[in-house]
Amino acid sequence: MAVAISRFPAYLTLVGRSGANGPSRSASSPLVLREVLRPAQRDPLCGVATRHALLERLETIGSLAPAAALSFVLIKVDGIAAVNRDHGLRAGDYVLRAVADLITAYSRATDTVGRLAGASFGVVLQGTGSTGASSAAARLSFYLGQLAVDGRAVSARVTVATGKGINAETLLDAAFDSLDDCG
Numbered sequence: 001m002a003v004a005i006s007r008f009p010a011y012l013t014l015v016g017r018s019g020a021n022g023p024s025r026s027a028s029s030p031l032v033l034r035e036v037l038r039p040a041q042r043d044p045l046c047g048v049a050t051r052h053a054l055l056e057r058l059e060t061i062g063s064l065a066p067a068a069a070l071s072f073v074l075i076k077v078d079g080i081a082a083v084n085r086d087h088g089l090r091a092g093d094y095v096l097r098a099v100a101d102l103i104t105a106y107s108r109a110t111d112t113v114g115r116l117a118g119a120s121f122g123v124v125l126q127g128t129g130s131t132g133a134s135s136a137a138a139r140l141s142f143y144l145g146q147l148a149v150d151g152r153a154v155s156a157r158v159t160v161a162t163g164k165g166i167n168a169e170t171l172l173d174a175a176f177d178s179l180d181d182c183g
Helices: 051-064 080-087 089-105 130-146 165-181
Strands: 011-017 031-033 069-078 112-117 120-126 155-164
Touching: 011 089, 051 069, 051 112, 051 120, 069 089, 069 130, 069 165, 080 089, 080 155, 089 112, 089 120, 089 130, 130 155, 155 165
Parallel strands: none
Antiparallel strands: 011 031, 069 120, 069 155, 112 120
């Protein structure tokens, strides 16, 4: 009996850094796996998954592997309204894009990053239990704490909810509840 084992999930596409001549491969730009999103699934401002696409992904992973570990990281950027008021909407949009880029850069290729609403982002951590999810949340919190735009630090709160695939529907609520509890 032969068994085929794939190293990466089949829903991912191999992509590299894009240059003037399209995707390139060199020693300084390792290839990265990223889920391919249709235009309707991509947030037009930040380039990450929309709320609907992110929650659909969470539900799909949960239904495909109900007994597997599954986690959800919630990131809430504070002070965007003040940035918009003091510096205009373009400045606020710039901050949101910078945050989305940073979250994407420090997430694994198998994670799904999306914008939930306004200044809230989420990351679906497929196959990740409490230890890995805590590590991912700490890493994101650290790097978001280092992010500054126009000399002003970006304030972001990061929380995580962990469970099994069968708990997929409750992970988002648990993350929001945890965020409310901490501030």
